[in-house]
Amino acid sequence: MGNTTINTCKDCGEKLIGRSDKKYCNDYCRNNFNNKQNAFRFEHIKYVNRILKSNWRILQSLYKEGNLKSSEDILLSMGFKFECITGIEVYNGKVELIKCYNYSLVKKEGNQYALKLNEGRTGH
């Protein structure tokens, strides 16, 4: 008595009978659930990698065209996503520098950025 919660299988949603710490009907449901979770995580990694690559291409095209000064608006309009970067430097609570692989955006006044190519220090 006392325990009236009905557990359902995390995979198929069937009601579970037996021990209250049971989470799945059986090993099949457990494996199925874990496979789906892993697939989801991998999809997320692929999604982030895609954005990083797209950000890198935007910076590369600006650099190759000699556009070494940019603004947040220009970058956003080109599809740059500031939430997907490979590094950030913050000084006194303010963003000083944003990195995307071998490119850096150095923050200037008024949401302006200076684009730099970091050569060397990659070990290659």
Ligand SMILES: [Zn+2]
């Ligand atoms: Zn199940």
